[in-house]
Amino acid sequence: MPKQDPPFPVMNDGRKVQIDNMAEVSYISQNLYMSDPVQYPYFYRTVPNELHLCAGIGKLLKYFGWKWVSIFSTDDESSMRAIQTLKEGIERNGGCIALHQTFAHQRKLTKLELQKIHRAINQSSSVNIYYFNKNNAFSLIYILDLQRNVKSGHVIITIAEVEIMIINQKHFEISNKFFIFKPYKKVMPNFLKFIREMKPVWLASDKRAKHWWIDLCRSSCPKTIRRDCIPRVETHALSRCFSTYFGNSYSVYNAMYALAYALHNMILSGAGNGTIWTRENREVLYSLPWKLHHYLRNLHFKNGLGEDMYLDENGDLASGYNILNLNFLPNMTLKYKVVGHYNPNAPPEQDFTIDEKAIVWESSFTQKPLKFRCNPSCQPGYRKLTKEGEPVCCYYCIPCADGEISNQTDMDTCTTCSDDKWSNKKRDACIPKVITFLSFEEPLGIALTSISMFFFLITAVILGIFIYYRDTPIVRANNRHISYILLISLKLCFLCSLLFIGHPEDVTCILRQTTFGITFSIALSSILAKTITVVIAFQATKPGSKFHKWMGSRVSNSIVLSCSLIQTILCLAWLFSAPPFPYLNKRSEIGKILIECNEGSVIAFYCVLSYLGFLAGISFIIAFLARNLPDSFNEAKYITFSMLVFCSVWISFIPTYLSNKGKNMVAVEIFAILASSTGLLGCIFFPKCYIILLRPERNNKKDLRKT
Template sequence: MSDPVKYPYFYRTVPNELHLCAAIGKLLNYFGWKWVNIFSSNDESSMRAVQILRKGIEQYGGCIEFHETFPHQGRLTHPLLEKIHRAIRKSSAMNIYYFNHNDVFSLEYIQYLQIWLKNGQVFITISKIELIKKIQKHVEISNKFFIFKPYKKVMPNFLKFIREMKPIWLAKDYWAKDWWEALCDSRCPKHIKRDCNFTYKIKLLIHCLSTFFESSYSVYNAVYAVAHALHDMIISGSGNGTTWTRENREVLYSLPWKLHRYLRNLHFKNGLGEEMYMDENGDLATGYNILNLRVLPDRTLKYKVVGHYNPHAPPGQDFTIDEKAIVWESSFTQIPPQFRCSPSCHPGYRKLIREGGSVCCYDCIPCAEGEISNQTDMDTCTTCPEYQWPNQKRDACIPKVINFLSFEEPLGIILTSISMLFFLITAVILGIFIYYQNTPIVRANNRQLTYILLISLMLCFLCSLVFIGHPEDVTCILRQTTFGITFSIALSSILAKTFTVVTAFQATKPGSKLQKWMGARVSNSIVLSCSLIQIVLCLAWLFTAPPFVHLNMRSEIGTILIECNEGSVIAFYCVLGYLGFLAGISFIIAFLARNLPDSFNEAKYITFSMLVFCSVWISFIPTFLSSKGKYMVAVEIFAILASSTGLLGCIFSPKCYIILLRPERNNKKDLRKM
């Protein structure tokens, strides 16, 4: 009937099904009710409305468990009622009863319906239950009904009109005449009883005790709409010479299409002072009240308006609901109740639709690592930004923890303390050797090499501090280069000392040509040349692919590791390999010279020191590769400290023992007996 081509002169004074379906959908969406049963009559209008309602429910994510129809003519059969009641009892959904607009529930039917239904369900209907005060106290009804009805207002003098209406005006309508004459019954209430000059005694009619006259409001507006349109048409045509009489055929023939134009542009105030107008679809601008049927303490029933829907209001203001005015059934375990096939997925979880099932039937699974969901019933989880990570509940992204080996944490404090302790010990040993520089044990093996070795070991202990703290591009470059160069100087010094031991023994043989290789210049040349090679390797590393700061976000979950990327792994292992080469040569030469006469027994100490050095760095490589983050840095620091301590202890502790604790043995005679 809303098709303007087929029915150009059709107008509504009640909201059409489109608005009613939208209103029901708004209520479902407001309370989050997504699991729904629908019962409707099988007439064309109701079926079309249910199709619209189904689309609206599915549009906001709801599902219909089942849809059952009633015959729109005749009574409901008992088998059909049994079938419907069994389906409802097994269901956890809320129910929508969409009957014909003119149907009214009887209290007996509602009572019968509740006997078959389990507690904890809600009904939405467009059919109002007739409340008869004299019999409603005998009916048990729960607070579980929401009813959508067009706006109802009390028209002025309406009951007075009913009391004074003359049935003779309705002589051709037997049922209407009988309806009015029944109001002459002496048992009718005073506000509706008519004064009649005859006695009317029949079985008491329900409408005599009823207050169900709300359709009259729509009729009232319809009559006044036509009256105002006709008035506007008459006023606009009063100057064209037309005589407005009942006999004027011209008026009678032209009235429908002329009146149509004025109805389209209609705008007036009714007797209640309400603004009335027709919208572009020919519908009177009105809306719906949302009623809640409640049981009062005295067991009487009452309707309470708990919300409104006005399709002509601005967006956001079209739907209102007053939750405080709603009285819920006492059996509800949750207020407002929830109707879902599956429980809501809380933030931190997402929905996983069950295979072959409805979209409303799903399982809740936690979001994957690096993802969150901050709303209920999310279909997918969202990935956190690169510099953020989910919190423990996975419902919010929080900044990732910045992680590096700092001076403030226990591991950093321990390594720093060890480094500074051995630096001071090395400095003390250097001071001892300078103080006792003219004693035989100090002069026995090139004092300059000893000083160079001690100073390089002091730098080795200090260079471990560069590995601790917040990495920067400068510190990343200094880490490996200072480590490589200082250790190459230390190992070059040991190599030079080992070479000096061997050449010193061979030079004592008669006719030996190695005497010319004795002296500080050869030793210094070995240290300088071997160190220079390492310096060249480091410079090549810096000019090709220098180390740089790298933010590692994948090594540890929820952590940003600030670390130094070596730039060129090949260059890094070339530096380590060259140190290993120097250590290996020194070890081999010292091992071969370990059985030299006692005067030159420093080769034994060098052998042990190189054995410690090589053991530390051989075990370093697999440990370094299997570590992550700051522990990788700690492994390298430990290797630096351990190897430096091994060199310091194996080479200098025997000499310090003699210098400090056995000074009587610090002479040439006893030195040869060692």
């Protein structure tokens, strides 16, 4: 309906100019600044302000799960503030803005700007908010142009209606993609009759309204608004007589009722006592408008439709919005359908309603539309990684790292599992870590135990052979008592490897390294004693040698005792300062808790190893220098080779030990113990056993002196 100058001061353009002390009622302005009771204390309106409009749009987006949104708006101050509020609401609900483009509010969009909008729609999100034309309708020409230039699969949310009329381009269909937010609107009693019977001469000053009324003379107009007249000229095809767009008539209607009730209350209260209220007394009427302010504030009245109306403390009518769906019908006409409501004054659970069955979707949607977003949700087990240069809702979904989980969709970060738990394969739950250690039951433990016991028995057999043949020349050569000590220490070396297998306990952790260090120091000091005995025996045979007094078991026993005692003191110092202890290693291996022995003092551990290396090195050097002495008293060749094997094993042990974790580290140390012990046993005693058992004829002094 064309706008008329109202008989009372009703504001119709949303301006911010306040007439001093004069109550103003707007039927069109949704400008949120006008709700400021301090700056505009006398301003009232019969439509909701823009904050409610933005809240309603946000409710619609949240209902359908639309997260990725493009916004096109005018650049006026009120719209910009409203859009900022809308953006904050979208982001608060987990959505984001693909783009926001603004256009001048003081003029119509140019063709270049329309092309810019179409290009942006096609390249960005599928949900587009048109926040302009608040107080006008979109022309059908623009909608057709939008249809031609925008691909299917888009939803458009607008705050402006579209002119509804017959389309004579029958080959052209308009997609059902529009949701429109408009303040509550109803047809007032006798309003259509007023349209049919009103004389255009009343609108002589409004040429646009006059043409609109002339269009109603067309025979194709609906009977409800068709006027009984004959058009003097042919009207254009896009006639307004098919439109249901009657502007803000309902809001004007409520504004009139609000003013009427306020005047009525003012008169009844005696505020106008002494005044004669007549139509002719306009001077008196306009001298009292400031008095209306008191009666408009918190006004409660019923309009002509019997509806309860309230003006709140901010001067806003407590009303809401209809959510309209624009449908293209088979008869080539367009029709609005109310599919939902938003009433900000209703209880929280009842303020927003939507009837999905009433919505007619675009043909590309087979049911409720997809949850539009830049990319699919990141499922549990994944986290978001923002794409550089794109909105925050555009991201990659990358799996959580080992030991981290995400148990919800679209998580920004993964949660680290506690030290005693690990992530499952899907990375969506923490599960207890597997407790592991080198046990006697597993294949590796069984193999190492079997090897250890096998060589222990071999050593025991060799010791028995040496005891049984103790009086033969080959056993008596090079101090048989030292040979017994060496064989016993090797037996202990094989047995001490068993301490490294099984569940680590306090006792086993303490005995592991100390037993290993002491038994090996006895073995190596025995070899050193045998080597020195060979050198002394050779030197003592020379005429006038002073080494004759060093012959005998006393020197060799002293060497074994003193060298072993030094290692024992080192081990005791280790135990008293920082002894080994069981330790739950939760970080070395993925998804496992390693039960292992912490060495306590790493320095002490390497001191023990270094001392063994020192004994082995001295024995190797002396044996190497004495390797060419006469064979009758000489084990130097065998000792040299055994020390070479021993040193090779332990030199390779250190980097291998440091590069392994958990039970592999323990297995490396056990292997080094078994390999070095076997090397000593084989290189020193196997040749003698061969002569004793298989070549007994060579076990005599005569043969021992040969070569």
